[in-house]
Amino acid sequence: MSDFTLILISGVGLGALYFLVASGLSLIYGLMGVLNFAHGVFLAAGAFGGFWVTNTLMPDMSSRSLALAILMGGLISGTFAVIMEKLIITRLYERHMDQALVTVGVTLVVTAMMTGWFGPDARLMYIPGWYYNAIEIFGANVPVDRFLYIGVALAIFLVSMSILKFTRIGLVIRAGVENRSMVTALGINVKRAFTTVFFVGGFAAGMGGVLIGAYASGVSPFMGASWLIYGFIVVVVGGMGSIPGTALAALLIGVTKQFANFYISGLGDFIVVLLLATVLLTRPQGLLGKAAH
Amino acid sequence: MLKWSGSRYLIGAILLFFAAGPFIGYLRLDNAGYQQTFALAFCFGALALTYDLLFGFTGLLSFGHALFVASGAYITAIAVNRFGWSLLIAALFAIAVTWILATLIGFASLRTGGITFAMVTLAFGEAGHVIIGKNFGGWTNGENGLPIQADLIPQFLVGVANTKYLYWMALALLVLIYLAAWWITESSAGRVWQGLRDNEVRVSVLGLNPARFKLLAFVVSATLASMIGVMLLLVQGLATPRLATAEVTIALLLAVIIGGAATRWGAVLGGVIYSLASNRLQDLNQGELVSGLPTFISGPLSEPTFILGLIFILIVMFAPGGISGAYYRSRLKYLTKKISQG
Numbered sequence: 302m303s304d305f306t307l308i309l310i311s312g313v314g315l316g317a318l319y320f321l322v323a324s325g326l327s328l329i330y331g332l333m334g335v336l337n338f339a340h341g342v343f344l345a346a347g348a349f350g351g352f353w354v355t356n357t358l359m360p361d362m363s364s365r366s367l368a369l370a371i372l373m374g375g376l377i378s379g380t381f382a383v384i385m386e387k388l389i390i391t392r393l394y395e396r397h398m399d400q401a402l403v404t405v406g407v408t409l410v411v412t413a414m415m416t417g418w419f420g421p422d423a424r425l426m427y428i429p430g431w432y433y434n435a436i437e438i439f440g441a442n443v444p445v446d447r448f449l450y451i452g453v454a455l456a457i458f459l460v461s462m463s464i465l466k467f468t469r470i471g472l473v474i475r476a477g478v479e480n481r482s483m484v485t486a487l488g489i490n491v492k493r494a495f496t497t498v499f500f501v502g503g504f505a506a507g508m509g510g511v512l513i514g515a516y517a518s519g520v521s522p523f524m525g526a527s528w529l530i531y532g533f534i535v536v537v538v539g540g541m542g543s544i545p546g547t548a549l550a551a552l553l554i555g556v557t558k559q560f561a562n563f564y565i566s567g568l569g570d571f572i573v574v575l576l577l578a579t580v581l582l583t584r585p586q587g588l589l590g591k592a593a594h
Numbered sequence: 595m596l597k598w599s600g601s602r603y604l605i606g607a608i609l610l611f612f613a614a615g616p617f618i619g620y621l622r623l624d625n626a627g628y629q630q631t632f633a634l635a636f637c638f639g640a641l642a643l644t645y646d647l648l649f650g651f652t653g654l655l656s657f658g659h660a661l662f663v664a665s666g667a668y669i670t671a672i673a674v675n676r677f678g679w680s681l682l683i684a685a686l687f688a689i690a691v692t693w694i695l696a697t698l699i700g701f702a703s704l705r706t707g708g709i710t711f712a713m714v715t716l717a718f719g720e721a722g723h724v725i726i727g728k729n730f731g732g733w734t735n736g737e738n739g740l741p742i743q744a745d746l747i748p749q750f751l752v753g754v755a756n757t758k759y760l761y762w763m764a765l766a767l768l769v770l771i772y773l774a775a776w777w778i779t780e781s782s783a784g785r786v787w788q789g790l791r792d793n794e795v796r797v798s799v800l801g802l803n804p805a806r807f808k809l810l811a812f813v814v815s816a817t818l819a820s821m822i823g824v825m826l827l828l829v830q831g832l833a834t835p836r837l838a839t840a841e842v843t844i845a846l847l848l849a850v851i852i853g854g855a856a857t858r859w860g861a862v863l864g865g866v867i868y869s870l871a872s873n874r875l876q877d878l879n880q881g882e883l884v885s886g887l888p889t890f891i892s893g894p895l896s897e898p899t900f901i902l903g904l905i906f907i908l909i910v911m912f913a914p915g916g917i918s919g920a921y922y923r924s925r926l927k928y929l930t931k932k933i934s935q936g
Binding site: 336398407418574578581 | 725
């Protein structure tokens, strides 16, 4: 029972990180049809921003420093996303394949820049001592950091859902995911919606980057690559452009991976890809996605 | 497509130039190290061409192509080392297994289209990379790479003095893959591929099944890639998990875009240039060229992917068609001018 609880909560925590990476990917694709490969370097750029806060600006290992780092990671990554959108993506309007290719190029260039500036090796962040504490739940010692990930992801989930549901720009985004050409034809300016989506998506990825830097083995220029792949899997399984779908898929995949890794040592990644293949064969549009348009 | 009547002779001359290299020694081709560098470049050019069949000719953006290169290399090495099979039988076995693997993966991933296909193939490729890296049952030797046992393969393929044979084999394989790609892209199936790339709906209205032709493109390019995987195993002496990474596929994508998609020779040229450049840029950048610059600039410049990535972005944004596209555009301009002048 205690194993079960631990793995379940760890899985949900991992799913929360996946959600942070995948939510932006899903919205950017859903609204603009852009497959954003550069999401992995958004994540790494945000992580380096957070690293700068925890290790240079405020190296006191306080909770305040960590909170500021998470915020800083989000801001840097969100700004970076908006710059890329304005500078490159908008110039390739409606050329979806080229947009995807350009984001691959951005990934290479920015990864090379980060490697040149910060070196290829992973660096450890100064994080508060409580990060490694555990609390007892149903007889299981659950590390507290898992709850931090769940909290941040929940916050991003609620914020993006309320933007989508209650604001005008959210209405435009939802309508744009549904039928972009109709929204444009009605004379509504979707450009601001595009920029919003890129900022929020980048922001979530940057926060995720800082948390991943603290969770996994530090901050490095290449840290985004493997998380990007999981982000893609989550987006495809959840259904493009659907935030609830992304959240559901992130949880499903996080929990599945943890259980698979526990019972069949090291096979987690493989099982997740099998899950992906199963979803593709039975429901190609994803769990909560609409049929392809 | 515009054809320059002299192109046949030019290609013949280039082939002769490279084939004679180890005898005469220009480009330092009498040196085993350079022979290996060029052998790798030929392999990479051939790989770029197999990727072009998917991306350039059929319009399928796959990020899992490297998996099939790795499966060719690894299965051959395993069959030789573990089962004691002869190299030829092992290679044929590896190619056959890759064929089946590509059919299964292609069938699942082609359930999606366009951009989603890119994500899904990336996931499959990564799964392959993880499986190789995890070293299940000691089959793949994990992150260290799996060397092929030198005493179990024909002796003319072993040793520094014999690198020239590998060089010639790689060149021959490039020619072979080129001929195969030429034949299939000019065949009726190849025409359908290009039709699918340009307008899938129109192809299906004509009564042809898009899924079948896409799967054919996927399987053909994967099978050809596995042959090159076997060659890479021999040239490098070992199969490495790096072969299966998305980095390799992305490098192929860069090569095809820089050289020019859907023209065959563009992809080969792009692949050879990319391979040589990523080898040479590193030496160049760490030399005196950048030493005078502030570290803020020289740091990124010493990474080959920085320059190659920038070139890639600029080509996608401002010069679609790459090198071969630019060539055909200028050729078209020249001919139009000539015709209008009578």
